[in-house]
Amino acid sequence: MPHSSHKQDLDQISELWRLGRTPIKIGVLKNMLRAYPHAVEEIPGTSTRGRVGSRKQPRRVQRFDIESETNRLINCSLAPNTIQAYQRALNALAKFRDSFDLDHSFPIPLNHITQFIAYMSCLDMAPSTVKCYISAISFYNKINNYEDMSQLFVVRKMIDGMARSKLKRPDSQEVSVWIVGSSLIRNAFVHARSRTGGVNLGLHRIGVKIWWQGYGGMGIKDLESTIKRLMKYEKAPKYLVLHIAGNDLGKTKLGFLRNEIKTTLEKVQSYLPNSSIVWSQILPRTNWRHSISQDSMMACRIRINSAIASFVLKNGGHYIKYPDILPNSTFLKEDGVHLTDLGNDIFLNNLQGALEMFICSGSYTYPDTFGTSMCIS
The missing domain is CATH 1.10.150.130 (Tyrosine recombinase, N-terminal domain)
Incomplete structure (x- = not known):
C-alpha cells in the first residue's frame, strides 16, 4: 500500500484519539489496525496534562518465558x-x-x-x-x-x-533418666516389661537406667510436689522426661495453661539444676476430659506443644515428638485416650531413639525431620 495512504490513515486515527468525544466505529478501526500490524505502537497516548505521547505495546510473553x-x-x-x-x-x-x-x-x-x-x-x-x-x-x-x-x-x-549405627557410647558412667507423667507413662512401663530391651529400652548398653513414674490423672498442678517427693529417694537424673498436661487441656484458658506450665518447669529446673528437661509431646486423643470439641482441642494441643517445646529448647532442654501416632483406633483404645499395643510400641520406640540421640549425639529434637527444598531439574 502506498506510503501516503498509510500516513493518511494514521492521521485519521490520531485525530480520533485526540478528540476523544468523537464516536469511533470500532469495526473500521480494527480493519485499519489489521492492515498495519505496527500501527498500534504508533497510536498516540494521552496523559493528564493533555500531552500526546507514544504508547509502546508490551512484549509478547511466550510459553518459554513462563517456564523459565x-x-x-x-x-x-x-x-x-x-x-x-x-x-x-x-x-x-x-x-x-x-x-x-x-x-x-x-x-x-x-x-x-x-x-x-x-x-x-x-x-x-x-x-x-x-x-x-x-x-x-x-x-x-x-x-x-x-x-x-x-x-x-x-x-x-x-x-x-x-x-x-554411627553413634558411640560417650563413656561408661551411668546415665540416670526419670520418665514422669500420667497413666500413659504407667502403661508404657508395663508394656516395656514384655518387650526386648525391657524397662531400660535396650539402652543399658550405653549405661542408661530409667526410673518410670506414671500416675493416673496426673496434671500440671501435681508435678512440683511429685518431683520433690522423688528427690527424697533418688539422686537427680541426667534427663527428666515429662509427659504431662494432656489432662489439663480445656480446663482453663490456653494462655493461662501455657504460663502455668512454664512457671512449673522453671521451679522444677531450680530443684534439678544439673538435669536436662525433656518435653514429651502431648499425644492426640479422640476423647478429651474437659471438652467435646475435637477440632478445638487438637488445635490447643498443637499450640501448647509448640509453645512449651520452644520454651524448653530455649533453656537447653530437649523435645520428643510422635508424628506416627494418630487419633484413630489403630493407635488409641476405645476410651480415646490410652494407647493400644501398637501405639505403645511406637511411643517406646520414639523414647528409645530420642534418649539415645540426646545422649550420644547431643541433638535436641527427635525425630529430627529433614528439610524440603530444592530446584526443578
Whole structure:
C-alpha cells in the first residue's frame, strides 16, 4: 500500500484519539489496525496534562518465558549451596539407578528410595549427607506434584537407623533418666516389661537406667510436689522426661495453661539444676476430659506443644515428638485416650531413639525431620 495512504490513515486515527468525544466505529478501526500490524505502537497516548505521547505495546510473553520464570522464582527461594547440594543428590540417584539397571521413572518408587539409602550406607556416607539427599528427593516430588514416598515411616526409620549405627557410647558412667507423667507413662512401663530391651529400652548398653513414674490423672498442678517427693529417694537424673498436661487441656484458658506450665518447669529446673528437661509431646486423643470439641482441642494441643517445646529448647532442654501416632483406633483404645499395643510400641520406640540421640549425639529434637527444598531439574 502506498506510503501516503498509510500516513493518511494514521492521521485519521490520531485525530480520533485526540478528540476523544468523537464516536469511533470500532469495526473500521480494527480493519485499519489489521492492515498495519505496527500501527498500534504508533497510536498516540494521552496523559493528564493533555500531552500526546507514544504508547509502546508490551512484549509478547511466550510459553518459554513462563517456564523459565517459574524455574527462576523457585531457584531464588533457595540458597545457592542448597541448589548445588540437591542437584548432586539427584545426580547420585541417577548414577545409582544406572549402576543397578533401575528405570528412571517418576515419581520415584519406594523401593528405589530404600535401596538408595542402603546403597549410601554401604558406601559409609555420613547420615547428614543421606538426609540431605533424601530431602532433595522429597522436594523434587513435591515441586512436581508427585506422591512423596520419601516421608514414609520405613524411610524415616532407615535414616534413624543409619544415624544410630554411627553413634558411640560417650563413656561408661551411668546415665540416670526419670520418665514422669500420667497413666500413659504407667502403661508404657508395663508394656516395656514384655518387650526386648525391657524397662531400660535396650539402652543399658550405653549405661542408661530409667526410673518410670506414671500416675493416673496426673496434671500440671501435681508435678512440683511429685518431683520433690522423688528427690527424697533418688539422686537427680541426667534427663527428666515429662509427659504431662494432656489432662489439663480445656480446663482453663490456653494462655493461662501455657504460663502455668512454664512457671512449673522453671521451679522444677531450680530443684534439678544439673538435669536436662525433656518435653514429651502431648499425644492426640479422640476423647478429651474437659471438652467435646475435637477440632478445638487438637488445635490447643498443637499450640501448647509448640509453645512449651520452644520454651524448653530455649533453656537447653530437649523435645520428643510422635508424628506416627494418630487419633484413630489403630493407635488409641476405645476410651480415646490410652494407647493400644501398637501405639505403645511406637511411643517406646520414639523414647528409645530420642534418649539415645540426646545422649550420644547431643541433638535436641527427635525425630529430627529433614528439610524440603530444592530446584526443578
